[in-house]
Amino acid sequence: MEEHLKCPICFEIPAQEIYQCASGHTVCGTCSANLELCPQCREPYGTKKIRNRALEQILDTQTFDCIHKDEGCKEKLKRQEILKHADICPLNKKAVSFCQKIGFKNCNFSLDPSNLPMAVKHFEENHGAASEKGNQVVIWHTDFNSAMKSTTNRKWNPVLLNTGKAGSNKSLFMILGRVDIRRDFASWRCIQICGSGDKCSDIFEAEFGFGNASEIQIPCRWTIPVVKSVEDNLSAFITFCPIEIPLWLISGICLSVEDVPISVLIQNAKKSKERTLKKLPEVWTFSSQIETLQALTSFSGGEASHNYICSECHVCPLLGKRFKCLQCVDFDLCETCMEQMGTHSHIFAVIRTANQSELMCESFIRIR
Ligand SMILES: [Zn+2]
Ligand SMILES: [Zn+2]
Ligand SMILES: [Zn+2]
Ligand SMILES: [Zn+2]
Ligand SMILES: [Zn+2]
Ligand SMILES: [Zn+2]
Secondary structure (H helix, E strand, C coil): CCCCHHCCCCCCCCCEEECCCCEEEEEEEEHHHCEEEECCCCCCCCCEECCCCCHHHHHHCEEEEECCHCCCCCEECCCHHHHHHHHCCCCCCCCCHHHHHHCCCCCCCCCCCHHHHHHHHHHHHHHEEEEEEEEEEECCCCCCHHHHCCCCCCEEECEEEECCCCCCCCCCEEEEEEECCCCEEEEEEEECCCCCCCCCCCCEEEHHHHHECCCEEEEEEEEEEEEEECCCCCCHHCCCCCCCHHHHHHHHHHCCCCHHEEEEEEHHHHHHHHHHHHHHEEEECCCHHHHHHHHHCCCCCCCECCCCCCCCCHHHHHHHHCEEEEECCEEECCCCHHHHHCCCCCEEEEEECCCHHHHHHHHHEEEE
């Protein structure tokens, strides 16, 4: 029965819409987006694709086998759940585990959305995670000196933030700090760990800054989108972080780098603008649209050429890395001037690709 319900192109049970040609040959919505001819009778679809709601409804009434049935999985799934389950199916030996996706390469732990307390326990016991309550945290364990010297550990231990009521894990966030391979740049990202009871539809942003909430050590704050644990491109989003801060700047500006607290505030993207305005005078904010992140992670190779003028030597375009001051409006440095690091002792973000530069000017705005 199941075989003839599968899409003839991808051989999957269609998870969403189903379309058909004038002769009634069906194809799944994902595949149909790239097709102009019916794959079976070569008839053009024409301007309007015909949706087959009757078949969609029939499929909705049924449950299907896990794609790892032959390996022994007995799970019965709704058509929309097949692919999501395959990711966490205990019998899927080739699956990339959640921990691997977020950079713990040797950990096979797969996130079970129906058991977040177990996930919290796992992160605490195996990855040294610290758990906090509320939507605000100051990370004190960030030790820049040892991060710069360390030869093995380039990650700081994750911090878990539970913004839900006591005892619930409704809104669980993980903050991950990283240092790049050459130990030049530090970056932080935030993942919303989505549970199964969770709609997980709200868009969140994470605002980072140096200093604790009441005392701003360096007057710059930056906001990045929170990535959801269910995101298809999770590992790409984790590898890539739109804001990276040169470590040598942090250690150059702060006398004692062990004492630089990183403050993090997680808020609903819809409400963040007003709140931030009231609380802080200066904030750089990055678009919370996941599409922007998607575009940023799709790099084209080669040396980047940014259409910006260096504020020191006035060279244009900037080749290679572009450094953008997070404390001034319109202050950029080329790689050479950044290395010489004149009198401009501010915090910069590194921008690696022209694609990133382009998107930054649209989505990276300053709130005064
Ligand atoms: Zn298909
Ligand atoms: Zn056809
Ligand atoms: Zn399974
Ligand atoms: Zn793990
Ligand atoms: Zn320059
Ligand atoms: Zn500046």
